[in-house]
Amino acid sequence: MRIKAVVLFIAVTCIPASAAGIGPVDDPMTKTECGACHMVYPAGLLPARSWEAITNDLAHHFGEDATLAPEVVAGIKAYLMANAGDAGGTSNGMIRNVPAEVTPLRISELPRFTRAHGQLSPSTLKKVGVAGNCVACHRGAADGVFEDD
Numbered sequence: 229m230r231i232k233a234v235v236l237f238i239a240v241t242c243i244p245a246s247a248a249g250i251g252p253v254d255d256p257m258t259k260t261e262c263g264a265c266h267m268v269y270p271a272g273l274l275p276a277r278s279w280e281a282i283t284n285d286l287a288h289h290f291g292e293d294a295t296l297a298p299e300v301v302a303g304i305k306a307y308l309m310a311n312a313g314d315a316g317g318t319s320n321g322m323i324r325n326v327p328a329e330v331t332p333l334r335i336s337e338l339p340r341f342t343r344a345h346g347q348l349s350p351s352t353l354k355k356v357g358v359a360g361n362c363v364a365c366h367r368g369a370a371d372g373v374f375e376d377d
Contacts, residue, residue, distance in 0.1 A: 250320060252371040255307040261296060262304070267363050269335060270372040271311035275323050277331045279308035335360050 250272035253259050262268045271279065283305040286294040296304070309315070313323035325339040332338055336345075336359035348359055355364065362369035 250313070250322060250372045250374075253307075255304070257300060258304045258307050261300060265292070265294065267361065267370060269360075269362075271308045271315075272313045272320050272372070273322050273335050273338075274312060274332060275314040275319070275326060276309045276312035278333060279305065279312055281331050282333060283308065335362070 250270045253262075253268045253270055258271075259268050274282075282289070283301055286296060286301065313320045319326075322338060322340050326332060335341055341359075345359070348356075353359070357364065362374065366374045368375065
């Protein structure tokens with residue numbers, strides 16, 4: 229019985245993010261517009277309420293004006309909301325421990341992120357630039373795979 233528990237633990241904790249409902253962004257408009265400035269974060273990394281807040285205030289997008297045409301925003305927002313970490317009424321592993329009254333605006337604000345990464349050291353931040361620069365350490369991040377490389 230103990231061996232089965234260990235095997236189950238390994239299987240559950242080593243599942244690539246893409247197998248846990250966090251796949252790559254496959255919407256061309258989202259890839260083009262968001263990817264023009266930064267890594268295109270898989271929609272499953274945040275709950276729908278976060279994507280709504282982010283897309284509703286693109287004029288103040290993390291210190292930048294990322295304003296887009298209303299029809300473009302509507303398309304991106306629809307994609308992100310439909311593929312959010314809580315789409316379909318269930319939460320994936322990335323957002324499972326985010327309280328309903330909390331609206332994280334950064335991946336680095338998620339409990340799972342802080343458990344996995346802790347407090348990033350100044351040398352690590354110097355290397356990666358910002359905590360949300362996933363591709364600096366996770367080569368498969370753009371494809372929704374965040375296993376240690």
